[in-house]
Amino acid sequence: MADAQTAMIQLKEAYGASIAEMTPINGTPRLRVKKDDVPQVAHFLHTHPSLRGALSLLWAVDHRPRESRYELCYLFTLAERKDWLLLCTDQPTDDRLFPSITPHIHAAKWYEREIRDMFGLIPKGHPDLRRLVRHEHWPKGTHPLKKDFPWNRVMGRQQGEHHFRQIEGEGVFEVPVGPIHAGIIEPGHFRFSVAGEPIMQLELHHFWTHRGVEKLFEQQELTAAVPLAERVSGDTTVGHGLAYCQAVESLLHLQVPRRGRYLRSLFLELERLHNHLGDVGAICNDTAYALPHAHCGRMKEQLMQLNDRLSGSRFLRGVNRVGGVAVDLTAVQLAEIVAELDRIEKDFSELESIIASNASLTDRLETTGILTERTAWDHAVVGVVGRASGLDQDLRRDRPFAAYDELQVKVVTYRYGDVRARMRVRMDEIHESMRLVREVRAKIPQGPVAVEPSSRPQAGEWALSAVEGWRGEILYLVMAGENGNIHRCKVRDPSFVNWPAIQWAVLGNIIPDFPLINKSFNLSYAGNDL
C-alpha cells in the first residue's frame, strides 16, 4: 500500500502541473503547491482509496520581517503506514484570501477559522466564518500571530455577540451551559438544542482560556521555553514538554542518549497512568457510582505522590529539558516505581472485576455517546477517543519516539465508539503502561541522560515533532528565528481535533448523559484554547 513516496508519484501524475517543487524536509516529503490548487490536491490526498490521508495539522506562518510572505502548510497522515506528507503554499502579504479545504475535509474546519482569527487570512469558501479564538468583544483587526501585532498589547473591547446556530420549531428549546460549570473544571460554553430530552444539536463555544501561548513562545529562546510548553495543558505536562523538546532537538541536531530516551518513555507512561486512573474513576462517578471513583482517586493519588518523590513535582514538571531529561533515576527508585505499580495493578484488577460485574453501570455506558468510525475518521480524531472508535493509531507504534522503537507497544482498539469503549481503552492501556514501565526497567541502559545543546539553527529552519500523550497525539511545529529565538511555534493538543467530534457523539443522547460523554472524552480546555 501507499507510502509517502508512492503517494508523491501518484500526485505528480495527477497534478503535475500544479506542483512546483518536491523536497523532503527532515524526512517528510514536502510538496509546494500553487495556492488555488490546494483544495484539489488535498481532496485527492484525502479521498484517493490508496492514500486516504487524514489532515493532522494545518498551520500558517508569518515570515515577516525576513521575507514578505505568509505560508500555509497542510500535514497529512496517510492511512496505511502513517507516513507524513506535507503540502505547502505561499500567500502574498497583500492578499488576504486563501481557498478553504473545509468543504472537502471536515477536519480543517477549526484550523482554518483559527488561521482567520490569528492571522487575518480569510478562508474563501469556508462554510462557517464566525470567530473562533477571538470572542466577539475583541476589536476588529486584532490578529495576534501577525508579526506586527505586539505580544503585550492591551486589548480593547467592542460590542459583539456570538451567534449560535439555531433550530426552530415547536417544543425546541436551547440550553446554555457554561462557561463556568458545576464541577471543578475549566471554562467552556455548550449550547444544546433539544426537543424534550434528546439532543438535536450541540454547539461549542470555547477558547475562554486563550492565554496567547503561541505568541508567548515567540518571545522565548528555543532552549528556554520548556516550562511554557509544560503549562500548555497541566495534566499533559510530560507530553507537551517532551513534544517541544523533541522539536527543538531535531532543529539543533541533538541525539538524546539512550538512557534519556528510556526515562522519557517512563515519565510519559507514568503521566498516562495517573490520568487514565483518574478518568476511569470519574466516568464511574458521573453515573453516580462513587465506589470506583474513591478507589481510583486513591490510586491516582499514590501515583501523584510517587511522581513527587521522583521529580519534586506531582505533575513531573521539569523532568524534560532540551537534550534529554533533567532527572535521573537510581536503580532503587526504578525498583520503587515497579513495586508501587505492581501493588496498584493488583489493586486495580480487583476493582476492574467489581466494575465489570456492575450491570447498571454497563447499562449506562453501553451505546451512550457513540462516535462512529466514519465520523471519527472524517474529523481525524486522535488518541483514546479514536482508538475507542476503531481507529488503529498510536504514535508510540506508528512513529516511534523516545525509547518506543525498542519497546513493543500493544495498541488497544475497540470498535463500538461508546462511553464504555472509551473507558475500556483506558483500562487496557493502564495495564499496557504498567507493562511498559516494567519493560523500561528491565531494558534501561546505563549512561548519560542528556547532552548539552551547542549549535544554533539557521533562522527559518523548522521541525515537527509528535508525541502520543495520554490523551492522544500532540504535535509541535517549531520554527527558529534570529539569534536562537523562536519564530513560530504551533501547538496542537489532541483536544483541538477531538472537541468538534463531541458535537456528533452526543446527537440523540439525552442531556443528563452529556456530562458522562464529555468525561469519557475528557478533553483539555487549556490545551485547546492555548
Added chain:
Amino acid sequence: MFRILKKSLKTGVVTGRHPAAAPTVEAPTSEAQDKAKPFRSSLAFRAVDTGSCNACEMEMNALANPVYDIERFGIHIAASPRHADALVVTGPVTVNMERALKDVYKQTPDPKIVIALGDCAINCGMFKGSYAVTGPVDRHVPVDVRIPGCPPRPAEILKALSELRERKP
C-alpha cells in the same frame, strides 16, 4: 457484594496518608481571618478557572479524594456561586474570562472571601503581559487569601485553608 466489602476492608482507611505540607509561604492576614470567621465550621467554595492550565483544577479535585477528604473539615464544593461562601480563582484572568469572573463575583452572596490559588492567579505566572491576559485576579476582584505554587500541592491548600479558619488564642 462480598467482593466490594472485601475490597473496602482490605483497603482500610487511607485518609491523611500524604506527606506533610511545606510551611506556608504567605500566612493569612488577620483581616482575612476575620472575614473567614463565619465560615469556621463550614465553608462552601466555588472554583472559577479564569485561564489556568488545569493543573490547579486537578489538585483541587484531589482535595475531594479519600486521601485528603476535604469534607471532613467542613469544606464543600458548591455547584453554583450563589451557594458559595468563597470563590477559589485559578489562572491569570484572560480577556475572554474577565467578564465571567466579575459576574461570578457579583453573584456570590456576601459575606464572601476570594482565594487566589496558584501563581498564575496571584501574578499571572508565565503568562504575564500577554495580549490575551488582563492581569492577576486582584486587578478585577478583591483577593483575601493567596495560595502560591505552580500548582500548590493539595496538602498545602488544606494547610492554607485551615490556617485561615483557625481560632485565635
